[in-house]
Amino acid sequence: MWSNRQAFRNGNRDGIPIALGYFAVAFTLGIAAKSAGFTALQAAIVSLTNLASAGQYAGFTMVRDGASYVEMAIMILVTNARYMLMSSALSQKFDPQTPFWHRLLVGYSVTDEVFGICIGVPGKLNPLYPYGAMLLTVPGWTLGTYFGVVMGNVLPARVVSALSVALYGMFIAIIIPPARKSRVILGLVSVSMVLSALLTYVHFFDFIPSGVKVILLTVVIATAAALLFPVTEDPYSAVRGEGSEDDKAKGVSAS
Amino acid sequence: MMKEHNIYVYMLIMAGVTYLIRVLPLTLIRGEIKNRFIKSFLYYVPYVTLAVMTFPAITQATGSPISGAVAFVAAIFLAWFGAGLFPVSVISCIVVFVIEFFI
Numbered sequence: 001m002w003s004n005r006q007a008f009r010n011g012n013r014d015g016i017p018i019a020l021g022y023f024a025v026a027f028t029l030g031i032a033a034k035s036a037g038f039t040a041l042q043a044a045i046v047s048l049t050n051l052a053s054a055g056q057y058a059g060f061t062m063v064r065d066g067a068s069y070v071e072m073a074i075m076i077l078v079t080n081a082r083y084m085l086m087s088s089a090l091s092q093k094f095d096p097q098t099p100f101w102h103r104l105l106v107g108y109s110v111t112d113e114v115f116g117i118c119i120g121v122p123g124k125l126n127p128l129y130p131y132g133a134m135l136l137t138v139p140g141w142t143l144g145t146y147f148g149v150v151m152g153n154v155l156p157a158r159v160v161s162a163l164s165v166a167l168y169g170m171f172i173a174i175i176i177p178p179a180r181k182s183r184v185i186l187g188l189v190s191v192s193m194v195l196s197a198l199l200t201y202v203h204f205f206d207f208i209p210s211g212v213k214v215i216l217l218t219v220v221i222a223t224a225a226a227l228l229f230p231v232t233e234d235p236y237s238a239v240r241g242e243g244s245e246d247d248k249a250k251g252v253s254a255s
Numbered sequence: 256m257m258k259e260h261n262i263y264v265y266m267l268i269m270a271g272v273t274y275l276i277r278v279l280p281l282t283l284i285r286g287e288i289k290n291r292f293i294k295s296f297l298y299y300v301p302y303v304t305l306a307v308m309t310f311p312a313i314t315q316a317t318g319s320p321i322s323g324a325v326a327f328v329a330a331i332f333l334a335w336f337g338a339g340l341f342p343v344s345v346i347s348c349i350v351v352f353v354i355e356f357f358i
Contacts, residue, residue: 013341014340014341016341017340017341017344017345020344021344037262038262042262042266045266046266046269046270049266049269049270049273049274050269050270050273051273052273055269055273056269059265059269062265063260063262063265066260067260068260069260069264069265069268072265072268072269073268073272076268076269076272076273077272077276080272080273080276080277081276082304083273083276083277084276084277084279084280085300085304086277086300086301086304087276087277087278087279087280087281088280088284088297088300089297089298089300089301090280090281091280091281091284091285092284092287092288092294092297092298094281096285096286096287100282103278103281103282104278104281104282106281107274107277107278107281107282108274108277108278110277110281112304112305112308115301116301116305117340119301120340157318158318158352158355159352161316161317161318161322161351161352161355162317162348162349162351162352162355163348164316164317165313165316165317165323165326165330165347165348165350165351166344166345166347166348167344168309168312168313168316168326168327168330168347169326169330169343169344169345169346169347169348170340170343170344171305171306171308171309172309172327172330172331172334172343172347173330173333173334173338173339173340173343173344174305174340175301175302175305175306175309176330176331176334176335177334177335177337178302179302180335185299185302188299188302188303188306189302189303189306190306192302192303192306192307193306193307193309193310193311195307196306196307196308196310196311197310197311200311200312201311213307214304214307214308217303217307218300218303218304218307221299221303221307222296222297222299222300222303223296225295225296225299225303226292226293226295226296226298226299227292229295230291230292230295231291231294231295231298
């Protein structure tokens, strides 16, 4: 496990691209918040307390449509349910001795991206790593929303378009190195993308909200993989620990 | 029930539900899971989730599906040959920015 200092510094480093992408995405989210009647401050508070793109977007839409409180709660539950899976997976990256308050705080930061980089950490997770990332990502997300409401469409569409792939680029950088080392993960990633495309482009599935599609696919594919390719004692060492120093020097597992 | 919904109640519900979803598994699952199936399942979850969220969404996030698709291929290529998080991410953005000048 990394030392506290090392973990925090690495978190900072890996938080930079996330914060940049967040700013751009949150900016467009701010525009949606404004049309739902939120002030800049209210929208920023929602971002600060939610850190959830699809969930917030759905929430803003519910406010705009004057949905009931129960409908709102169910909608948030459905659009954010994937975080439950991510948190469960992340619980296994914690040293069992990790104090309770760290779990309460790291729990707040489980976004798609921060979860992604945490999973990329070799060995057990030092909570200082997500904190280092949060220090940048949370302001990026919150301020992006604020400025989205205040400035609307001042950022050129071309820039927003370019920045919006930052997050996906990062996801790719997280899943490809292990896929290169393990045929199972390579197959899994390919199958996931093909089925995801299928559910997106075949109009028959249009009635399923996109957040639910993510959960459905994750549960189905990960279950099949767990049945077909059960992992050995310490699964993470299979793709990370055995990497050469050369591999550790670059990319995700750099220390 | 009130006729007019209060925006701050909405905000409280959004924050509360979102936080509980995230924090409950982290606090309830304290130890290491021994069951081989659950262990394998949770091990595969991140790769599947991230892959599902990336494609085809990356082609829909940009101004044109073409720029998104090229960025997708470029990112895989770079990551395959060992580029880290930040370079892959930034180069993807640059690829989109440049390609959208031509379409």
